[in-house]
Amino acid sequence: MDVMSRSTVPSVQGSKTSHPATNAGAEASADAASAAGAGVGSDFLQLDIGQAPPGGRTAWLADRLRSAIADGRLPVGARLPASRVLAEELRVTRGVVTEAYRRLAESGQIAGRGRLGTVVVAAPAAPRVRATAMPRDQDRVRGAVPPGPGAALFGSGDREGVVDALRALPSRIDLSPGVPDLAAFPRTSWLRAERAVLAGATPADFGYGDPRGAAALRTAVVGWLARNRGIRADPDEVVVVAGVAQALGLLGQILAADGIRRIAVEDPGSLGARQQLEYVGHEIVPVPVDAAGLDVAALRAGGARAVLLTPAHQFPTGAVLDGERRRELLSWAADGGTVIEDDYDAEHRYDRPPVPALRSLVPEGVCYAGSVSKLLAPALRVGWLLVPQNRLDALVTAKRYADLGNGILTQLVLARLMDSGELERHLRHVRQRHRRRRDAMLRAIERHLPGAHVHGAAAGLHLTVTFGDPPGGARDGLRDTDLAAAALAQGVKAHPLSWHRITPGPPGLVLGYAAGPAHELDEGIAVIGSALRVLRG
């Protein structure tokens, strides 16, 4: 069927361009004679002057504006087009528009606001669209305040969306883990780099790009990883992703397509990372973590063909995968296992030497994911993923279908900050701040949580505390979700350790110290301490 010969714009719509090209020139001239550049009618409210009765255009226009104000399409504060512009688009005299505007101004609905133009200043009272139609149970998922702080959040065994829900709750003091000092975001450097990027970008940079990301950023990431993580790679091997969250989702997809349906994870380990893999259909195989990191013998025994781990700074315990475990793990990988290395906050160290990335030891056996979330800001949503050569095509395809690649401007700005050394300078700067806050939190824990055990404070942006049984020897059955709920009731957020456990274990809290000032840390820990005393009677 020759659909194309009929696939013309219907003549009722006023187009003649379906005719053979011999007419095209005549058409173009006719077009040029009409109002230059404006289409027929205006996008603004989809005004089509053809619907106005002859001689009644002003009344018609005023009526259309009134309806739009009444039904909320033009809310208070909305700006109307300049009368000259709207007149051109509708191909009416400017007087038609100014007169319609004048009528609405007289009835008090719009007003001139000088440089801001003409804006809507009053609207008849009308129910907001859907403002009341939203079922309450959806609010929980999207993070509105549940009835009674923390009740829904910490009371149920369902952990789906709990981190987002906690994040969306108001609080005085936020001790959630995983966030650097956001007040230190280098706004001036960023703006300077953005100016240079906008001045230097080619038009093609604004078009559809390489799904792997901008070449400039892939090259900068290679330099960053070589200098700071001991990893040698070619820019062609780097795929820029929207943070480690997307990296895990894409890896989960390509592994599943390869027949791998079970992935081992650290227990305790990141709830978010685990959920990411479960969402794309994987069965999770928990593997215990001890002082030397992931228990590789248990990994072998579990039979999973892939493992996700945080070797440089285990989340949430802070353990470092030690030398012997590294050798065991790489031997497991050599036997066909796939290692996913989440290098999530390797750059934040205080009291210990740097740990090289697994990927720097075995380029071919390790999928490596990192991001700027802990270096600069999670909200940038930029990370990178390196996979073994035999998985690269599948990864690039997965990234293409995920979103066609990351946004360009953030990528180019980051590339400049990495190339110029400003990102390393920023890291040195925030590391000092983070270290002072870590120390302040340790002092606060000593003061307000005597007897608590502190884990993983030598590096990172958080530490973990666990609570032994109270003096006297009896086990007290403390639940860390109750403790977190009690703290939240007094305006202090923290993650119960049990959120990040698969196998049950002693109660604890995961406490971020990097985001807020020292006095808040002390106050927050004091609140937790008094809540703990109340719970223990």
Added chain:
Amino acid sequence: MDVMSRSTVPSVQGSKTSHPATNAGAEASADAASAAGAGVGSDFLQLDIGQAPPGGRTAWLADRLRSAIADGRLPVGARLPASRVLAEELRVTRGVVTEAYRRLAESGQIAGRGRLGTVVVAAPAAPRVRATAMPRDQDRVRGAVPPGPGAALFGSGDREGVVDALRALPSRIDLSPGVPDLAAFPRTSWLRAERAVLAGATPADFGYGDPRGAAALRTAVVGWLARNRGIRADPDEVVVVAGVAQALGLLGQILAADGIRRIAVEDPGSLGARQQLEYVGHEIVPVPVDAAGLDVAALRAGGARAVLLTPAHQFPTGAVLDGERRRELLSWAADGGTVIEDDYDAEHRYDRPPVPALRSLVPEGVCYAGSVSKLLAPALRVGWLLVPQNRLDALVTAKRYADLGNGILTQLVLARLMDSGELERHLRHVRQRHRRRRDAMLRAIERHLPGAHVHGAAAGLHLTVTFGDPPGGARDGLRDTDLAAAALAQGVKAHPLSWHRITPGPPGLVLGYAAGPAHELDEGIAVIGSALRVLRG
């Protein structure tokens, strides 16, 4: 099992933070006494001074630097840390570092470059990592030049990745569809808005955010859609996505989870959109398009429970879904069908009145996707998706697991450009440029492609030409892939219409006119015209 009680940083790593918190204060004091802010060792090359022999630190450091230069971790142009910074991080005297630097400078490997600091200037010749290990067949997928321009690209029936591959090829003149005038990107307005955003953002804006997107952008999008597309919505219903590509991927996922596995699409229709749905596992059901748009009777007959279409400006034919078809389609939706409205370039009109969005007529029956790709630039990767209320939770969850939400800065800048009216001004500006280019392309087609039929030139950023049989009456079996390959061999890119067809049909080309200047359009069409004459003998 009490894993936490053992999950401490091993003491060999120098940490003492696993002890009960009663020691924390003493530790913190000890920390403060050591080099302020620096960890033990440097992230730079993961240098650990503990590995240096006593009295041999300078030689050790020089050796580590030489190795890194030799193995490519420090390529020519890489910058070394300032000697003061590195000395602090390694806790050595500055003389150790300056002496090591001096030795490498003497051997000609590094040099001082004033304000740039100390950089690598020469490296021993060494093979680049993996530079030769890359199999050639992967280059095709990732877009390197195939052997003989266009041979692999247009010769095979496999359309996977062809659009990306064509995009990555060099050309003199690019007539690929789907790209606005990128040279008109409002760099000055963007930078001004970015400055205001960076000045006004709160620290929390840089943290993990709402997976639906920034509230400011969701509110701005609601205003934009109300003014320009007749759509009334609440900001809580808007999900910001990484362009329509991601919107289709997410919709595909949530529909599949709901048991919908077959999606109807327009034929011809966008190859990219179709592939997006196929990638997430959908079977594609082609539905013919004619002058009135999608054939709704054929949609009903096909039995798919969801349909993706471009009602305002059908890609690639340019047809507008007419009133009767709209009524038929909405009646199909009322019977339980799911409509996915891709409103991809509704804003670009020249010779016809605006067409309201389907979503504006039936808020509850239509999933609506739009983006700034055609308004501003595809490389921004920002769009929006509205779904019926009963699918909103599933969509928000899918977006969360896709990437935790779009990057913040681009969102906040866009919100400002929408709220201030600058985006509407930009649209008026580019529409004039696009219209002139459309006219130039129509003239060029008249001149160089006599007898070609032009479709869909009343709106959009591209038009489609089809070729009737040559004068004399005999069918000549012209293949549009041959024509596109012949044009590419002379440096002109265009999409063969057959790429976007599912059911075979007459040959044609889809020709974008918005991206380049008028003289290129004429030259590009001239090349296509001469290629056509050669192919037809």
